[in-house]
Amino acid sequence: MSEALSAPAQAPSASHKGRPVRRRKASFRHDNLMGYLFISPWLIAFFAFTFIPIIASFLLAFTNYDVLNPSWGWVGLQNFERMFTRDPRYIKALQATFFYAFMAIPLRLIFALAIAMLLNTNRRMVSGYRAAYYAPSIVGGSVAIAVMWREIFGRDGLVNAILGADIAWLGNPNTAIWTLIILAVWQFGSPMLIFLAGLKQIPREFYEAAAIDGANGWQQFWRITLPLLTPIIFFNLVMQLISGFMVFTQAFIITGGAPLDTTLFYALYLYQRAFVSLQMGYASAMAWVLLAIIAIMTALVFRSSSYWVFYGSQEE
Amino acid sequence: MRSRPSVLIMLLMVAALVLSACAPSAAPSVAPAADSAAAPAAGDGPIELRIAWWGSQNRHDRTIAVIEQFEQLYPNIDVVFEFAGWADYWTLMSTQAAGGNLPDVMQQDYARLEEWVSRGLLAPLDDYVADGTFDFSNVSESSLAGGRLGGKLYGVNLGTNSMMIVIDADKLAEAGMEIPNPDWTFSEFEQVATELHEKLGIYGFSGALSNEQLWKNVYLSLGQWVYSEDGTALGYEDDQPFIDYLNMVKRLQDAGVTQTREQELATGGGSVETDLIVTGRSAMTFLWSNQIVALANAAGEGRNFILLPMPRPEGGASANYLKPSMFFSITSQARHPKEAAMFIDFFTNNIEANETLMAERGVPISSEVRTALEPMLDVSQKQMFDYIASIESSVSPIPPPDVAGHADVINNVYWPLAIDPFLFGQISVEEAMRIFRAEANAVLAETAR
Known part of the structure; x- marks a missing residue:
């Protein structure tokens, strides 16, 4: 293999500069090989557990494979057709997921930015607060927190105890999804940290100059902080978008998709089809459509970025 | 123009992120x-x-x-x-x-x-x-x-099991009521539950009456079965018995005799230990017979329970079978x-x-x-x-095992398309049954193919 690779590389370099160059290139390739060897545990795991399953799921998407039935085969685009024409729950899952994404992501980012601004001061104990506010996003995606959330919003839960009411938060189609959105907003830690880093990058002189010109805090926020922070917002938005469309654990444990499929998130429905109904082919097709949806949404955000993201180095 | 290459890289990144998360679902290796x-x-x-x-x-x-x-x-x-x-x-x-x-x-x-x-x-x-x-x-x-x-x-x-209604004997005595006849019908059941609720101010019944087991019981009692013999369609023609039953369920929910579907979902669980009868907030529930042991354990000392067969539709035979x-x-x-x-x-x-x-x-x-x-x-x-032993001689013959598409029918049709929309008041019970019949038959036909 190395011979096949070296032959074309050698030809042009030999005609120009001669031997020394070739030797350097050879040792460079040798170094590469060593590098690949060093990361081979990762590479092997990547191929075994990520790359091959990705290919397998792509192929399965065009079959009716259901684990138990030995007589499965190709069904062409039937899975995709069924999704959009003959599966009312699929449409509900799309609605629930988009509603969640469009509510939870902006709210979480706004919340994260607000807290980041509060923590971007030199008060005492501020690093302690930072750690404290970051904690929910470490534990927030966990099963334990989801179970706790179920209890908090349960009929005998904390919220009803405080309100002195008997409201079925998790059973009412209007409120159930909001308990999940609140949980998502509460996990504002990682975008908050990134915002905090971004805020520290903004030169103090800008604020000093603005203050001398008589700008109040509000004006400083809109004219200095927000514009200079747009690359960070952009980054956070893309990351949150991707994870937002893949939300699973919370709905799986807290609501199970109920009531009336208002919290039947895409990944949850995919799981149900794959592991409850064992329709692996259909579920694989759903996974690839999810990929397409997230790619399109992300592409839209990227496209729009030239209108609102401001890179300091760019001349407008 | 920095946008084109970065969009490509971004798409690759997204693909890696999304698919690595989805990969386990595509290829289980447990x-x-x-x-x-x-x-x-x-x-x-x-x-x-x-x-x-x-x-x-x-x-x-x-x-x-x-x-x-x-x-x-x-x-x-x-x-x-x-x-x-x-x-x-x-x-x-x-x-x-x-x-x-x-x-x-x-x-x-x-x-x-x-x-x-x-x-x-x-x-x-x-x-x-x-x-x-x-x-x-x-x-x-x-x-x-x-x-x-x-x-x-x-x-x-x-081991042999059968479904049963569990009545809290002390609640029944507190309300000054007689033990119902073991051959009771749904209308008698509705009366007893309502009376318990009105006299004691607690739920008359705490099991999920909309559960598909009851759908099966209704048709079993009428000498039919919910699925056709070859499993490619529903096995009964007349939706009316189940419509009558669902109307009763809705009446009980609206009157506060049982939890509403909304409250059922919010209470969650579905395990014996979380049933409201354990804490005395309900006077009756239904269980599989082997679950009485777990219920008695959860309820603790000094509690008395009466076990009765499942109620049946008017004119039906036993709604029980030995499972x-x-x-x-x-x-x-x-x-x-x-x-x-x-x-x-x-x-x-x-x-x-x-x-x-x-x-x-x-x-x-x-x-x-x-x-x-x-x-x-x-x-x-x-x-x-x-x-x-008490029901052995009178039970209905055991129905055939559930057909291959059963889980699909229950998870993807029964609850999401028919029962929940009806109990949440979105559609009428007739509409719910019409949708159920059409969609369930479609699923069954496809599974059998």
Whole structure:
């Protein structure tokens, strides 16, 4: 293999500069090989557990494979057709997921930015607060927190105890999804940290100059902080978008998709089809459509970025 | 122009992120891990017998103890076992079936038996009955019938169950009411529940009345079955009996006699221990008969419960049948079917083994075992035995096992498209049944194809 690779590389370099160059290139390739060897545990795991399953799921998407039935085969685009024409729950899952994404992501980012601004001061104990506010996003995606959330919003839960009411938060189609959105907003830690880093990058002189010109805090926020922070917002938005469309654990444990499929998130429905109904082919097709949806949404955000993201180095 | 290359890179990034998260769902690889976790050191016996079951910790402890007894009796057989909770168990078994390495003996469920047999994954047991490996001399045919498909025996019933209404006897006395007639109809049931609710100010009933079990009960009582014989469509023509039933459910919910569907979902659980009857907030519920033991445990000392058969529609026969709680089956991939049969027979007939199991899987099918256990039973176990004995002669014949598309019908049609929209007041009950019939038939036809 190395011979096949070296032959074309050698030809042009030999005609120009001669031997020394070739030797350097050879040792460079040798170094590469060593590098690949060093990361081979990762590479092997990547191929075994990520790359091959990705290919397998792509192929399965065009079959009716259901684990138990030995007589499965190709069904062409039937899975995709069924999704959009003959599966009312699929449409509900799309609605629930988009509603969640469009509510939870902006709210979480706004919340994260607000807290980041509060923590971007030199008060005492501020690093302690930072750690404290970051904690929910470490534990927030966990099963334990989801179970706790179920209890908090349960009929005998904390919220009803405080309100002195008997409201079925998790059973009412209007409120159930909001308990999940609140949980998502509460996990504002990682975008908050990134915002905090971004805020520290903004030169103090800008604020000093603005203050001398008589700008109040509000004006400083809109004219200095927000514009200079747009690359960070952009980054956070893309990351949150991707994870937002893949939300699973919370709905799986807290609501199970109920009531009336208002919290039947895409990944949850995919799981149900794959592991409850064992329709692996259909579920694989759903996974690839999810990929397409997230790619399109992300592409839209990227496209729009030239209108609102401001890179300091760019001349407008 | 920096946008084009970065969009490409971004798409690749997204693909990697999304697909690596989705990958486990596309290609399950649970089997190896579970295998190694389950086996307690391979012995040097010439025969290794593999057994799998689902259940609670209590069941695991009892079953493992019986396996040890079996190994003492047959020192040349080394039993390797694996167990899991209900949902994980089926994922595990499906994966092993796909990989061709099913255990010799697997616990089976009545609802899945037909699906597994139709896919050639279970072996018929009749040869071992004929050669005397199985001794069914103390077992009635009605207790074995559930394991027969197309005239062949595919599973040995590990215990008999039936559904029942549990009434809190003290609440009933507090309301000054009589114990209802065991042949009660739904309208009598509605009256009793309503009266309990009005007199005591608690829920009259706390089970989920919209559960698909009740749908089955209604048609069973009327001498029909919910699925057609070939499993490609619903098996009944007349929606009216179930419409009447659902209207009653809605009346009870609207009157506050039971929880509304909204409150049911918010209470969640579905386990015996979280039933409102445990804390005295409800006067009645329904359970499978073996669950009375768990209910009595959860409710604590000094509580008295009355067990009654399920109510029936007007003019119907019994809405109860004797259900095999679970089976042991020998898989078609078994390496030692003969020894597997010996183990199942030991489980069924050995008195000592059943003294360890203590009817945890339901009332044992062997009359000899039942007699032997009788003096050792505690109050709630005794109630369970007596309940099964009291209905044995009057029950309806056991309906066929659920068809292959059953889980799909319940999860993707029954609840989301029919029952919930009706109970949440989005559609009329007639509309709900029309949708249910159309969509369920579509799913069933597709599964059978």
